[in-house]
Amino acid sequence: MIELDDVLVTAFSPDPAGDADRVVRLLGPVRLRLTERRIAVIGANGSGKSTLARLLNGLVLPASGSVRVDGLDTAVDGRAVRRRVGFVFTNPDAQIVMPTPLEDVALSLRRLPLTADERDAAARAALARFGLADRAEVPAHVLSGGQRQLLALASVLAVEPAILVCDEPTTLLDLRWRTVVDDLLDGLDQQVVVVTHDLDAAARADRVLVVDDGRIVHDGEPVEAIAHYRALMTALRA
Numbered sequence: 001m002i003e004l005d006d007v008l009v010t011a012f013s014p015d016p017a018g019d020a021d022r023v024v025r026l027l028g029p030v031r032l033r034l035t036e037r038r039i040a041v042i043g044a045n046g047s048g049k050s051t052l053a054r055l056l057n058g059l060v061l062p063a064s065g066s067v068r069v070d071g072l073d074t075a076v077d078g079r080a081v082r083r084r085v086g087f088v089f090t091n092p093d094a095q096i097v098m099p100t101p102l103e104d105v106a107l108s109l110r111r112l113p114l115t116a117d118e119r120d121a122a123a124r125a126a127l128a129r130f131g132l133a134d135r136a137e138v139p140a141h142v143l144s145g146g147q148r149q150l151l152a153l154a155s156v157l158a159v160e161p162a163i164l165v166c167d168e169p170t171t172l173l174d175l176r177w178r179t180v181v182d183d184l185l186d187g188l189d190q191q192v193v194v195v196t197h198d199l200d201a202a203a204r205a206d207r208v209l210v211v212d213d214g215r216i217v218h219d220g221e222p223v224e225a226i227a228h229y230r231a232l233m234t235a236l237r238a
């Protein structure tokens with residue numbers, strides 16, 4: 001279970017009127033208990049969705065309040081939390097660090113008690129699951145944007161994290177691979193929290209959080225949540 005208690009996220013922002021930085025609120029206050037298997041987070045650009053997602057594995061820490069994952073406080077047990085919570089970034093280049101796909105997936109498998117041969121086989125199987133079997137040993141930088149997004153997913157899922165948090169995991173994918181990834185995420189046993197602008201994906205969630213101006217302004221069933229989001233967007237255009 002993921003628990004957020006009175007969470008406030010702030011940042012320093014340059015003050016155009018003076019030389020002192022101002023503290024600005026990015027998110028909060030937020031109080032949530034996330035127990036559903038499929039949770040979608042939707043909202044306008046810049047509303048705070050990624051900030052919320054990054055709180056869940058300790059990439060962002062609260063200025064006040066606490067985030068706990070299965071009882072582990074992200075501010076105290078960050079490493080243990082990150083072992084439980086796999087995180088897929090919007091931009092796959094933020095997480096691909098090795099020269100080839102095979103080495104990249106093998107790197108994420110390094111913590112598992114595997115022999116070199118077992119690690120190689122597990123990495124190749126993870127790549128095959130995402131259609132990258134024949135790309136295992138090409139330089140990672142020659143992969144297309146969509147293939148890099150698939151590689152990032154393969155690396156994170158290879159270690160079978162207990163919880164998966166994805167920040168817009170299908171933005172770069174064509175319809176075929178978007179469908180494959182959607183089906184794969186839908187079929188996972190793990191709890192999945194996905195930040196998305198894809199309202200079809202949000203409609204399949206068990207619970208949808210709507211974020212606006214750093215606050216959860218709606219929390220509930222997909223149909224009502226998506227209607228709330230559409231109304232917000234319509235109001236912005238008016």
Ligand SMILES: Nc1ncnc2c1ncn2[C@@H]1O[C@H](COP(=O)(O)OP(=O)(O)OP(=O)(O)O)[C@@H](O)[C@H]1O
Pocket residue numbers: 011012013026043044045046047048049050051052
């Ligand atoms: N470290 C930071 N310092 C200052 N401002 C920040 C920082 N991180 C995020 N922000 C600001 O907080 C707001 C929320 O950002 P966030 O990335 O969470 O939005 P988002 O809802 O994920 O947006 P998008 O849909 O465009 O990806 C934005 O205005 C962003 O510029």
